[in-house]
Amino acid sequence: MMTKTKHHHTEQYGAERRTLTRWIAGTFAMAALAAVKPASAQAPIVIQFSHVVTAGTAKGKAALRFKELAESRTGGKVRVEIYPNSQLYKDREELDALRLGAVQMIAPSLSKLASLSGGDFEVFDLPFLFKDRVAFRAVVDGPVGTSLLKKLEPHGVKGLAFWDNGFKVFSANRPLQWIDDFKALKVRVQASKVLVTQMTTLGAQASVGPLTSVYEALRSGQLDGQENTPINIETQRLHEVQRHLTVSNHGYLAYAVIVNKPFWDKLPSDIRTALEGAMRDASTYENSIAGAENTKALERIKTSGKLTVHTATPQELEQWRTALRSVYKDAQGWISTETLTALNALNGPPP
Numbered sequence: 001m002m003t004k005t006k007h008h009h010t011e012q013y014g015a016e017r018r019t020l021t022r023w024i025a026g027t028f029a030m031a032a033l034a035a036v037k038p039a040s041a042q043a044p045i046v047i048q049f050s051h052v053v054t055a056g057t058a059k060g061k062a063a064l065r066f067k068e069l070a071e072s073r074t075g076g077k078v079r080v081e082i083y084p085n086s087q088l089y090k091d092r093e094e095l096d097a098l099r100l101g102a103v104q105m106i107a108p109s110l111s112k113l114a115s116l117s118g119g120d121f122e123v124f125d126l127p128f129l130f131k132d133r134v135a136f137r138a139v140v141d142g143p144v145g146t147s148l149l150k151k152l153e154p155h156g157v158k159g160l161a162f163w164d165n166g167f168k169v170f171s172a173n174r175p176l177q178w179i180d181d182f183k184a185l186k187v188r189v190q191a192s193k194v195l196v197t198q199m200t201t202l203g204a205q206a207s208v209g210p211l212t213s214v215y216e217a218l219r220s221g222q223l224d225g226q227e228n229t230p231i232n233i234e235t236q237r238l239h240e241v242q243r244h245l246t247v248s249n250h251g252y253l254a255y256a257v258i259v260n261k262p263f264w265d266k267l268p269s270d271i272r273t274a275l276e277g278a279m280r281d282a283s284t285y286e287n288s289i290a291g292a293e294n295t296k297a298l299e300r301i302k303t304s305g306k307l308t309v310h311t312a313t314p315q316e317l318e319q320w321r322t323a324l325r326s327v328y329k330d331a332q333g334w335i336s337t338e339t340l341t342a343l344n345a346l347n348g349p350p351p
């Protein structure tokens with residue numbers, strides 16, 4: 001069920017979180033029982049890697065690449081189990097599961113890390129922030145990226161890498177060209193105050209909920225529209241339940257690969273070094289395919305004939321950009337001055 005904006009950070013996930021806590025308590029009880037059995041000398045270290053998109057996305061493919069590299073380079077001393085497409089946990093659940101040690105590795109979108117950084121990860125959600133992929137990489141591969149990942153550590157979470165997805169587009173059941181077209185539309189966004197503010201500034205009603213519920217909510221008419229990257233739209237089949245898509249490239253979606261810090265710190269150092277190398281190479285692979293995956297997905301969406309695709313004109317984009325400038329000012333209320341200043345120094349002033 002999608003939940004209205006007002007309670008977006010807590011209510012929609014409340015029931016899921018209670019169930020998860022019970023489930024995890026059970027898992028720990030079983031783990032405690034298992035611990036009393038003598039461990040076999042060859043038992044591999046298991047890394048459970050949970051994510052919410054399909055195995056066919058850049059993230060899904062890179063998770064598999066990490067598994068192959070990690071297992072071969074440790075000579076089988078590590079086994080990586082991948083659980084794609086919210087098979088184990090939905091959006092916010094997976095972060096709780098990671099912190100509690102029920103899984104060891106996840107790769108959530110940066111928007112979903114706001115709760116562990118005093119809101120600073122939401123900086124990446126600012127509309128029209130990056131002019132291209134290179135500008136995004138310059139920020140995450142430099143001191144801003146390093147200092148943001150450091151903010152996770154007091155929460156028992158260690159950041160290993162930033163993975164790209166790409167620029168987001170909008171879809172709805174009406175054409176979206178000018179600001180007025182957004183009026184009163186119920187649009188799904190991820191749980192980020194910046195994204196909620198973006199939608200309300202456009203005159204729409206923001207609705208926050210997990211990715212896995214979006215298809216059904218659009219199909220049943222609970223939602224009118226959504227924003228995401230072409231590869232996420234295609235693999236979740238959202239284009240099949242929408243009539244119009246606007247290529248707006250108005251925001252960027254990317255990920256941090258993060259691990260349970262106590263688990264990571266306790267690994268034998270040779271294993272940890274091998275895993276760091278595997279992650280470096282899997283990340284290079286992910287970041288090299290994400291752009292092309294989205295271009296191909298957009299082409300397939302266009303040729304599917306399921307919906308009308310419009311590329312926003314420079315005039316339309318100028319109207320959106322002007323209207324959304326106020327979001328930068330609003331975000332100063334919850335994103336630290338330190339992060340905003342460091343970002344501006346690297347990326348230039350807001351658009």
Ligand code: SIN
Pocket residue numbers: 052053091107108109165190210211228232
């Ligand atoms: C993801 O790409 O991992 C999910 C993004 C979303 O929730 O829309």
